[in-house]
Amino acid sequence: MTELSPTGRSTVHRGKKRAGTDRTDLHSILDEGVICHLGMQVDGSPRVLPTAFARLGETLYLHGSTGARSLREGIEEAEVCASVTLLDGIVYSRSAFHHSANYRSAVIHGRPREVSAPEEKWQALRAVTEHLAPGSWEHARQPDRRELAATAVLALSLDEASVKIRTGGPGDDEEDIAAGDAWAGVLPLHSSWGEPEPSPDLADGFPVPEHVRARQ
């Protein structure tokens, strides 16, 4: 399955030339994004909150405390929307009107279910931990019974998803190109990991492990 299967609400209406149809694009955006923005309807108004997540196959796992209002209410099989955006650069054009951004965006619609089966919950928590901090699941202490009970995990199917990607330079009008008055191009935006900062309560000389030191 490499084709996205858009429904009405997951069909890209604007900028169809930017709509992706390949499931590998969807997966790579979800795997590269560190957090998602989760939208839900609460008491009659939309709420959008940054949320930790991970993808396993065709399922997005969303993480939260069982006490969190967003998760409690999201658990009730209500419609949600998860959005992951990677901003790749700013597009400078000869006109203010054609300024734009290069980005890769994934939007998923659906009704999440709460993950209660112990094995699936364990694998989902492992995936969310590894998504946030690759290598940590094996290095750190894994959850005990109390911690498992205090963690809620939602599963959202990737069945109804859309991808939008913009790449390349500006789309200037011919007259503006001919005028030659202004610079045009792309200023790329990069993300990078900095120097690890050991916790003050860590023993002196505790080495920074490879999975932290070498994170790309």
Place this chain on the structure above:
Amino acid sequence: MTELSPTGRSTVHRGKKRAGTDRTDLHSILDEGVICHLGMQVDGSPRVLPTAFARLGETLYLHGSTGARSLREGIEEAEVCASVTLLDGIVYSRSAFHHSANYRSAVIHGRPREVSAPEEKWQALRAVTEHLAPGSWEHARQPDRRELAATAVLALSLDEASVKIRTGGPGDDEEDIAAGDAWAGVLPLHSSWGEPEPSPDLADGFPVPEHVRARQ
């Protein structure tokens, strides 16, 4: 006015110690974030889309094409939620359970109004352009009448806003600290602008202007 004025939905329920109450925090998050995630209810389900924006005083201006479904429907004085998240680093703790992220998050609730007054629309478009590409408004060609008509701008008051900020190291359990088995600390995440990439249709030797070259 430096205090946020939380209502029920803009009060931070989880992690109150992370709730910001200072309006300068709100402003700095909005000014540093490049895009927001705009949530709205469409045909009975939430939709969250990455959106260009800018702050002027206590108003958030949201940008879109007049043909965009999200803007058309958002224009109807419906409730929306705009979320801006700056991810500052990953918090590695001794237990998988206490892994976390350092971030600054602003969430704004309200009913946006469409900006129709010419002077306000002009200033809003200027602000959105300058937010995306500082220096571009004066350098590039400014919008003509047709372009102005083809652009929709929404104004969202910052009256109902919440800020959540997490900084610092992990909050590990005493037993895990005593065990001394795992590394703990923060891996910072940085954003940086890369080398400007001139458009292929730019005249040879056209200099990269200072506002692009020196962007921080």
